[in-house]
Amino acid sequence: MLEWVLVRSRAVPPEPPKRRGATSLEPEGDGFNPFWGMLAAVPWGQVCLGVLVVVLAGMVPWGASQVLTTLDRQIMxxxxxxxxxxxxxxxxxxxxxxxxxxxxxxxxxxxxxxxxxxxxxxxxxxxxxxxxxxxxxxxxxKKPLAYWNQDQLVSRTGQLFRPGNREVAGRLPQLAGPDERVEDVIAMARTMAEALAEKGVGFAGLTLEPRGAWTLLLNNGIEVSLGRDQVNQRFERFMAVYQGQLAPRADEVERIDARYTNGVAVQWKPLDESSGSKS
Incomplete structure (x- = not known):
């Protein structure tokens, strides 16, 4: 009975009065700070790693520059x-x-x-x-394929160039024509050169006139006029006549005109020239 009385007699601080209808916002116990909660939620390990990567990435160009500067020398x-x-x-x-x-x-x-x-x-x-x-x-x-016009060379890739010493290219065919038609001239020259080679006849050059007429030059000096039209057919006709009748007398022939429908016209060298005698 006495113990119960003593416990009841201890001083208990009164609770502060509350306003009627109000709700207390004061946290119970020690309380909770939202700022510290946010800090605790941050993955600090990943953040530190990311910062380290950024710093190192920024230092790489600087470090490389310093190394190159140290190693750089003059070209000797x-x-x-x-x-x-x-x-x-x-x-x-x-x-x-x-x-x-x-x-x-x-x-x-x-x-x-x-x-x-x-x-x-x-x-x-x-x-x-x-x-x-x-x-x-x-x-x-550049690998020269032929001489072109009066002062140029044409390479094997069809590129025109104008060196000051084109004669060092040596013995090459002589091609001529408008610069913008160089590919056409090369293609025609290759076709004719191959056909002549099969018959044992040497190819020396080909000219395309501005108006479109073709002139073939053999390595024995004979010029062959092929004109503007039906060039391939005229070339074949010339080849047939030349092989059949003119080849044995090639040293007497100066020029052949293949622009005729049924044959060719032959211009012979003067007798003194074809015989090799001097006038």
């Missing part, structure tokens, strides 16, 4: 290689020599390539670096 020599016929080794080396002394890594190889490919004989140029201070240039020249 440029070697030029290639099977040269029309080009001059000395002239090529002189042209690329202006890049000697420049930065090994900063030098634009495409600039050297473009400069060399402007030369008439150069088909392509390949430029590469050789550590620590050397460049190597591989030159590929």
């Amino acid at each position: 020599a440029i070697d030029v290689h290639g099977e040269l016929v029309g080009e001059s080794q000395v002239a090529l080396e002189r042209q690329v020599g202006k890049w000697v002394g420049r930065s090994f890594f900063a030098t634009d190889l495409a600039e050297i390539k473009d400069a060399l490919e402007q030369r008439p004989w150069v088909q392509s140029a390949a430029v590469r670096r050789v550590w620590p201070d050397r460049l190597v240039v591989d030159i590929r020249e």
